[in-house]
Amino acid sequence: MIAIHDLRKQFGAFTAVDGIHLEVQPGEIHGFLGPNGAGKTTSIRMIAGLLKPTSGRIIVNGHDLATNPTGAKASLGFIPDRPYIYEKLTAGEFLRFHAGLYGMNGDSVGHRVSEMLDLFELSRWEHELVESFSHGMKQRLVMCSAFLHRPQAVLVDEPMVGLDPRGAKLIKSVFRRMSEHGVAILMSTHTLEVAQEMCDRISIILKGVIIARGTVDELRELAGGEDAELTPVFLKLTGGTALQELDEIV
Amino acid sequence: MQPFTYLLLPAFWSSRNRARQSDRSDVVRASLFGGVGVLVFAALLWGSFWITTQLDAYEELGDFLLRIGLSWLFLTFLSFLAFSGVVSALSTFFLSEDLRLLLAAPIAVRRLFYARFVKTVVQSSWMVVVFLLPVLLGIGVARCAPCLFYVMALLTVAPFCVIPVALGTGTTLLLVNVFPARRARDILMLMGLVFAGSIVLLLRFIQPERLLRVESLPDITGFFATLQSPVTPMLPSFWAGETLFASLTGGTDLLHAGALWTTACAFTVMLSAASERWYFAGFSKSQEARKARFTRLQVLDRLVRWLPMAPVRRHLLVKDLKVFLRDVTQWSQLLLLVALVLVYLYNFRVLDLDRIPYMAGIIKNFYAFLNLGLAGFVMATVAARFVFPGVSSEGAAFWIIRSAPISFKDFLWSKFWTGLVPVLVLSLSLTVVANEFLGVDPFLKIVTAAGITFMSLALVGLATGLGARYPRFSADNATQVAGSPGGVAFMIAAVSYILVMVILLGWPSSVYLWRVARMHVRPFQTNEIVFIVMCFASAVALSISVFAYGMRTGVTALEDMA
Numbered sequence: 100m101i102a103i104h105d106l107r108k109q110f111g112a113f114t115a116v117d118g119i120h121l122e123v124q125p126g127e128i129h130g131f132l133g134p135n136g137a138g139k140t141t142s143i144r145m146i147a148g149l150l151k152p153t154s155g156r157i158i159v160n161g162h163d164l165a166t167n168p169t170g171a172k173a174s175l176g177f178i179p180d181r182p183y184i185y186e187k188l189t190a191g192e193f194l195r196f197h198a199g200l201y202g203m204n205g206d207s208v209g210h211r212v213s214e215m216l217d218l219f220e221l222s223r224w225e226h227e228l229v230e231s232f233s234h235g236m237k238q239r240l241v242m243c244s245a246f247l248h249r250p251q252a253v254l255v256d257e258p259m260v261g262l263d264p265r266g267a268k269l270i271k272s273v274f275r276r277m278s279e280h281g282v283a284i285l286m287s288t289h290t291l292e293v294a295q296e297m298c299d300r301i302s303i304i305l306k307g308v309i310i311a312r313g314t315v316d317e318l319r320e321l322a323g324g325e326d327a328e329l330t331p332v333f334l335k336l337t338g339g340t341a342l343q344e345l346d347e348i349v
Numbered sequence: 350m351q352p353f354t355y356l357l358l359p360a361f362w363s364s365r366n367r368a369r370q371s372d373r374s375d376v377v378r379a380s381l382f383g384g385v386g387v388l389v390f391a392a393l394l395w396g397s398f399w400i401t402t403q404l405d406a407y408e409e410l411g412d413f414l415l416r417i418g419l420s421w422l423f424l425t426f427l428s429f430l431a432f433s434g435v436v437s438a439l440s441t442f443f444l445s446e447d448l449r450l451l452l453a454a455p456i457a458v459r460r461l462f463y464a465r466f467v468k469t470v471v472q473s474s475w476m477v478v479v480f481l482l483p484v485l486l487g488i489g490v491a492r493c494a495p496c497l498f499y500v501m502a503l504l505t506v507a508p509f510c511v512i513p514v515a516l517g518t519g520t521t522l523l524l525v526n527v528f529p530a531r532r533a534r535d536i537l538m539l540m541g542l543v544f545a546g547s548i549v550l551l552l553r554f555i556q557p558e559r560l561l562r563v564e565s566l567p568d569i570t571g572f573f574a575t576l577q578s579p580v581t582p583m584l585p586s587f588w589a590g591e592t593l594f595a596s597l598t599g600g601t602d603l604l605h606a607g608a609l610w611t612t613a614c615a616f617t618v619m620l621s622a623a624s625e626r627w628y629f630a631g632f633s634k635s636q637e638a639r640k641a642r643f644t645r646l647q648v649l650d651r652l653v654r655w656l657p658m659a660p661v662r663r664h665l666l667v668k669d670l671k672v673f674l675r676d677v678t679q680w681s682q683l684l685l686l687v688a689l690v691l692v693y694l695y696n697f698r699v700l701d702l703d704r705i706p707y708m709a710g711i712i713k714n715f716y717a718f719l720n721l722g723l724a725g726f727v728m729a730t731v732a733a734r735f736v737f738p739g740v741s742s743e744g745a746a747f748w749i750i751r752s753a754p755i756s757f758k759d760f761l762w763s764k765f766w767t768g769l770v771p772v773l774v775l776s777l778s779l780t781v782v783a784n785e786f787l788g789v790d791p792f793l794k795i796v797t798a799a800g801i802t803f804m805s806l807a808l809v810g811l812a813t814g815l816g817a818r819y820p821r822f823s824a825d826n827a828t829q830v831a832g833s834p835g836g837v838a839f840m841i842a843a844v845s846y847i848l849v850m851v852i853l854l855g856w857p858s859s860v861y862l863w864r865v866a867r868m869h870v871r872p873f874q875t876n877e878i879v880f881i882v883m884c885f886a887s888a889v890a891l892s893i894s895v896f897a898y899g900m901r902t903g904v905t906a907l908e909d910m911a
């Protein structure tokens with residue numbers, strides 16, 4: 100599971116994340132929503148260990164990221180929004196290297212690599228250089244690597260960017276299957292339909308502060324509306340009423 | 350747990366895959382560069398062999414000079430390695446793309462440090478090692494050194510490289526914790542160029558040519574004292590020189606070899622401890638974006654508003670100037686250019702042509718055209734480096750221009766003006782000031798000034814146009830664009846044009862001066878006047894044609910692209 104206590108991040112005088120609290124239980128898919136610049140990616144990068152928090156604690160499966168970063172990272176899978184993959188490695192080489200980083204070795208690695216490539220429909224490309232992959236294929240390869248070491252928690256930053264409908268469907272079913280196996284997934288996304296369809300609970304962040312949390316129904320109630328869709332609820336909660344002024348501007 | 354060397358595997362695998370992928374053009378390129386490399390290697394080997402055998406003839410004095418020479422050699426590399434270490438460490442430890450992948454993985458900071466430090470040492474020192482290899486081999490062969498010398502050479506060069514690179518890496522760690530990494534890179538780039546520029550100026554202004562004058566040679570004691578002054582026993586360069594010299598004569602200097610190894614190991618261990626303490630904080634800071642503090646001034650917008658230009662061109666000009674001024678890697682190279690220009694002008698200032706009184710007049714006028722040619726070459730290089738990449742510098746953002754309701758002609762003309770003004774100021778100053786220092790004939794001053802103005806027009810037009818015709822939007826930096834096949838084609842065309850221009854201006858000018866000097870014997874003939882006018886007219890026509898061809902081909906290429 101992932102637990103965050105009073106997490107803050109300041110860049111000079113600007114506060115990007117302002118004391119957020121969050122818990123993602125095993126088997127839960129937790130959506131992390133917010134408008135652009137709200138602090139989603141900064142929070143995700145702090146949890147992934149890429150950015151040092153100004154203050155606060157991050158616990159991943161019982162390991163404090165500040166005091167035991169290797170323990171925390173070993174049980175975490177991370178899918179960044181703009182993945183970096185060594186362009187001159189083949190998909191297979193990249194995954195085997197990744198397995199080594201997470202302390203996996205022996206004969207089981209080859210089997211696990213094939214299993215993941217099969218799962219994400221990349222088997223045919225195992226021996227091809229990453230540089231020849233499309234954006235969607237690279238995205239799927241990064242997901243292979245994130246699930247390769249059987250993490251207990253997974254961080255996902257914008258999972259659906261660049262994926263075709265078939266790829267998106269595949270990813271959704273993989274995430275669902277992983278959560279059924281007890282993996283805690285914290286997913287930042289702009290795609291509200293995805294959040295509505297997949298997430299057990301949702302946290303909405305605005306200007307670095309979590310302003311609402313709950314299931315889709317709870318959020319709907321919080322927004323005081325009757326809307327079936329998440330989009331109007333999201334807009335009401337994040338102050339998106341400026342849309343009404345569009346007519347005047349246009 | 351995998352050893353830290355595991356983290357170096359992607360680099361090896363990538364190189365292997367790249368080698369497997371290589372096609373015929375890669376093989377040709379590798380053979381070409383390999384061939385040049387072998388030639389340089391042979392030249393260095395022969396040079397060091399020759400010098401060592403010459404020194405051998407002076408027995409003890411030769412030994413002394415060789416010993417000091419080795420220390421000097423290592424001293425030179427010491428500062429280079431330290432600076433190179435600072436720059437490489439910024440990239441390998443803080444700015445490299447794969448760090449986000451590695452830092453998200455459960456890797457202990459110490460393992461990551463060792464892997465990255467090995468990479469930094471290799472990146473910073475491979476050039477020094479490649480240079481030292483033939484030099485030391487030449488010395489060894491010339492002195493018939495025992496095998497121990499070659500073994501000691503390896504055992505000396507390795508820790509010698511580690512020490513300054515460790516210092517450089519430590520400096521980077523400190524800098525990045527004070528400034529964001531990207532700002533630190535800018536500061537370093539600037540410092541490096543100011544340093545290089547100062548060295549160039551210093552070396553020139555101490556007037557090394559005085560050493561060639563017998564009357565100004567210092568006495569022998571003073572000479573050796575000067576040679577020895579920077580060689581201090583506290584520096585690793587001295588330890589390396591002493592260790593190698595001892596093994597050259599069949600002995601071993603364990604004290605200095607020990608000093609090298611213990612210092613290298615101690616520095617590595619201390620740096621590893623410092624990394625564990627401050628690396629993540631520094632990396633985290635390196636994620637922060639830079640701010641446009643100094644170039645946010647509205648002065649630029651206000652100044653440009655007064656220029657008699659169409660609003661579209663004005664906006665493009667402001668955008669280009671701001672992008673240029675905010676990229677330290679771009680404008681800082683101008684500092685080095687200024688240093689080189691000062692040295693260039695200073696050379697003309699100190700030319701002592703009056704030592705050959707009978708020829709002084711002719712040589713001065715000859716130099717005026719030599720200066721025109723040289724200023725032309727400087728201009729061509731500046732145009733290749735700063736003007737040619739103009740269109741390519743739009744990079745992935747070129748779609749903004751393509752989709753905007755502006756003509757490509759406007760776009761290209763804005764690039765032309767952005768390039769023309771600085772290039773014209775530079776080349777005109779070079780020519781006018783150098784001619785003033787030389788004291789050339791007033792007629793030549795006018796001809797060369799007019800000539801360089803037309804040459805600026807033509808070369809900037811050609812660079813702008815060919816830059817649009819052979820763009821490289823995916824290039825990482827302007828240097829890559831300048832070194833592309835299109836850039837090379839521009840340089841070849843520019844050099845040919847300059848040579849023709851020097852002939853078209855120099856030949857009739859020499860006829861004119863010759864005739865003026867003998868006016869009392871025979872006045873100007875009609876055919877001579879026609880020849881002079883034809884040559885000057887051809888130079889003007891050629892310049893306008895080159896300019897027009899460049900701009901037209903550029904606009905056409907951009908329109909075809911759309």
